């Protein structure tokens with residue numbers, strides 16, 4: 045079940061007078077409470093840190109909230125590194141898990157003492173060549189290939205994924221780095237996306253722990269931290285259940301005691317780089333119904349489109365939809381809830397049972413707080429909506445304004461067009 049929308053119709057009506065729909069709304073209190081639960085579950089490890097995957101919701105205001113709750117940041121590009129820095133997340137609390145990375149971006153992370161997580165064995169040479177030396181801490185991304193079974197469809201089979209080093213390469217990579225004088229080492233993998241089964245993550249941790257002991261034996265390298273990646277799912281559908289953080293943490297702790305402690309690797313720091321479970325359930329896309337049409341199906345059109353939230357159109361993803369003020373009304377009608385893009389996949393919900401919708405109703409799309417606004421685009425000349433945060437005290441803060449037509453045209457030299465023949 046997705047999180048409850050925090051405003052009743054009266055409160056939302058007031059808010060919309062100041063900030064017209066569409067907009068993203070995030071709930072600071074719920075984000076903090078969830079993060080505290082996550083942290084508490086993993087406090088059974090000597091050292092634990094969640095590095096929020098900035099790509100999921102790249103807003104520095106939210107990053108600041110998360111930093112206050114003890115989060116670091118997981119970045120995949122220069123702008124994400126910069127956003128983390130703006131939020132005061134610094135040094136080793138930033139992990140740069142990028143791939144196919146230009147030298148200038150490595151340089152930026154290196155200069156700030158961020159942890160560089162290398163995606164390939166050839167990147168050791170690449171760093172040496174472009175930075176002049178290797179950082180004193182290095183992490184490698186491991187691709188278990190056929191060794192890890194049961195991966196779900198979004199991320200696909202590891203052996204078909206472009207990421208990471210193979211099993212053979214990983215030993216060689218640590219050996220080379222040790223010879224080159226690197227002092228601190230981490231090991232990373234990410235083999236799931238939106239996975240709800242706790243056992244999957246326990247199994248991933250086991251795989252990494254066992255690999256750490258093998259790396260110690262074969263390379264004489266002590267891994268100081270493992271990064272379990274992201275991929276913890278959220279229950280988008282009403283019949284799905286949220287992952288129980290305690291079950292995941294305790295399952296991993298069991299493997300830790302069984303594998304890590306006897307190998308003399310304790311304390312081994314446990315890192316995550318989750319995005320989705322951290323902000324996903326606590327962000328909503330708030331829209332207004334502006335048209336209704338009846339053809340072969342019944343359509344409700346809202347004042348947003350997949351340029352604001354592309355997951356349903358791109359992956360066919362389910363997002364819960366509720367109508368403000370009608371949460372408890374019977375679902376008497378069946379609608380396709382659509383946006384304004386000239387693409388037929390621009391549907392927030394397909395053949396969905398909902399209460400009868402009237403023009404002007406607020407249509408709320410749930411679980412949009414991660415990989416939502418962030419994946420937006422400007423196709424069809426669509427302007428992306430803004431973002432509002434409900435603070436702990438119930439006040440509202442606009443944390444990103446909506447785009448304007450000037451923003452859209454900013455990369456064009458409009459005077460040049462007049463003189464262009």
Ligand SMILES: *Cc1c(COP(=O)(O)O)cnc(C)c1O
Pocket residue numbers: 097099100118141234237238273274275276317318319320321414
């Ligand atoms: C996308 C991504 C994440 C975050 O994934 P979620 O599903 O949002 O938790 C973490 N690490 C890497 C390397 C990623 O590509």
